[in-house]
Amino acid sequence: MKKAIIYLEPLVCPSCTQKIESLIRKVNGVEKDSIKVLFNASKVKFIFNEDVISIQNIINEITKLGYQVLKYDVQVV
Numbered sequence: 001m002k003k004a005i006i007y008l009e010p011l012v013c014p015s016c017t018q019k020i021e022s023l024i025r026k027v028n029g030v031e032k033d034s035i036k037v038l039f040n041a042s043k044v045k046f047i048f049n050e051d052v053i054s055i056q057n058i059i060n061e062i063t064k065l066g067y068q069v070l071k072y073d074v075q076v077v
């Protein structure tokens, strides 16, 4: 399993965190209980299985939703 931290452009309203969280919840291969969207830090954290989904696919989904990804970090857990 891998841990992802995604850094977004500053979020402007708290409902953005909900939109992003529900999007990531629908992604196969992401551990639902691990998802954290931090409004003030504009960060998204979650654990995922790289055999099922790639970080690039998840980033593409976030981008399609309308949020710009500044950078990301993937660590082995």
Ligand SMILES: [Cu+2]
Binding pocket: 012, 013, 014, 015, 016, 017
């Ligand atoms: Cu918003």
